[in-house]
Amino acid sequence: AAGPQGEHGFRSYSKECLPSQPACELPITSRPTALAFHPLIGTLLLAGSASGAISMWAVSQPEALCDIPCRSPRLSGAVAVTRVVWSSTGASFAVAFAAYQGIGCVHLYSPQGGDGQQGKLGLLSSRLEIAAHDGAVNDVALTSTEGTPVMVTCGEDTAVKVWNTQGALIHRFDGHSGPACCVCPHSRGAVSFVFSTAKDGRIKAWLFDNKGSRVDYKAPGAYCTWMAYSADGKRLFSCGVGATKGESTLVEWDDVDGDIRQVYADFHNSGGGAACFATAADQYLLACDDGLIKVWDMDRPGDVMGLLLETQLSDTPLLAINSSSTLAVVTTKADTMLVLASPVGMHQPGVMLEAACQRMPTFQVASELRTVSATSPPVEKARGADVVKPKLLKRSGFGREAPLV
Structure with a gap:
């Protein structure tokens, strides 16, 4: 699937299989700091910003x-905003924030009347705020344990915490000696667990109990590590971040034995900030590095490929790919969001644009928050809401009647 050597010495990957064609740029009002595609509606993007605002985009508009x-x-x-994340059904989402006056908060948006099985957001009239950590909240994830939905957070106070959807603290995991920077929940059979990483260079794994970490690995590099499973969870x-002597820190793990299976060549993390990577089509790894998007086949770790863009990427770029791997979004030096599309994403029949937009939910967002602290019980939910309806445009943002689905 790789082509000839490019000017940077990297092979270019096949444009037929992954999003590689610049389609449009989305002008967000404040510098984007977090991105997440809806898990079921492949054109719906959630973005967080440096101002603390969040926005939703149909990337064809x-x-x-x-x-x-x-x-x-x-x-x-x-x-x-430090992180935005959807639930697996797409019925709710969470937003994590940097610290204000020493406290890091999380907002949980949940549906009222929405059908999570269909990925519809319904009416987002339930908005919960939790004072979750001392210092910034560095990551948040929505998952479930024993069939119960929960939210997992980690922060500068080194703690990993598990909350129910009413804002009650269920578990607190302590053991990291530095600020915790990533949580990665997963399940195998009936067993649910969560990996966490910290700036102490350690990876730990926890069951949803209060019996301490089950494993403790040294991460590649000497600082902060980001973890993620492929879309199929396998x-x-x-x-x-913090590699020495030019060593690559992009690796695949054996999540049972805790061994590194393979190391992907030529990842330098030259930007020095938080590492950013994504998986696509259960076959490829994509990472922003050296001012471009690098691509690896998961089974060919020594063979790095490159996607060269005319648009300059931001110093610490963000990258998100939708579940069908037909769309990607990356942040640029101009603080815009550049949409990349595969041929499948670019050339859908024009009639599909209207169908895709009709699937977009109507948003009703609570005008006030339910606020809870880490120790207080949930309070009565707020009344009153602002209603925002999506617009249906007859033409896409590319100047053509071609949707991105």
Whole structure:
């Protein structure tokens, strides 16, 4: 699937299998700091920003479907979003924030009347705020244990915490000696667990109990590591910061034995910030590095390929890929979001644009928050809501009637 050597010495991957064609740029009002595609609606993108606002985009349209400002008695409008994440059904999402006055908060948006099995958001009239950590919340994940939905967070206070959807603290995992930077929940059979990483260079694994970490691995690199499973949940990867002597820190793990299966060549993390990578089509790894997007076949770790773009990537770029691997979004030096599409994503029949937009949900967002602390019981939910309906445009953001689905 690889082509001839490019000018940077990297082979270019097949443009037929992955999103590689620049399609449009989405102009967000503040520097984007977090991205996540909806798990079922492949054109719906959730973005967090440095101002604390979040926005939702149909990536075939040049304007946001809705903008949700950061309105909270605990947060200043300038508190950056650190992470946005959807639930597996796409019925709810969570937003993590940097610290304000020493406290890091999480917002959980849940549906009222939405059908999570169909990936519909319904009416987002339930918005919960949790004062989750002392210092910034560095990561958040939505998962379930024993059939019960939970939220997992980690932060600068070194702790990993598990919450129910009413904001009650269920578990607190302590053991990292540095700020925790990533949580990666997973399940195998009936057993649910979560990996966590920290700036102490360690990887730990926890069951959803209070009996301490079950494993403790040294991560490649000497600082912070990001972990993620492939979309099919069968392969575990990590991407580290703080490599020495030019060693690559993009690796695949044996998540049973804790051994590194293979190391992917030529990942340098030259930007020096948080590592950013994504998996696509259960076959490829993509990472922003050296000012371009590098691509590896998961089974050919020594063979790096490159996607060269005319648009300059941001110094610490963000990268997100939709579940069908037909669309990708990467952040640029101009603080925009560049949409890349595969031929499948670019050339759908024009009639599908209307169908895709009709699937977009109507958003109803609570005008006030339910606020809880790490120790307080949940309070009565707020009344009142702002209703924002998505727009249906007859033409896409590419100047053609061609949707991205």
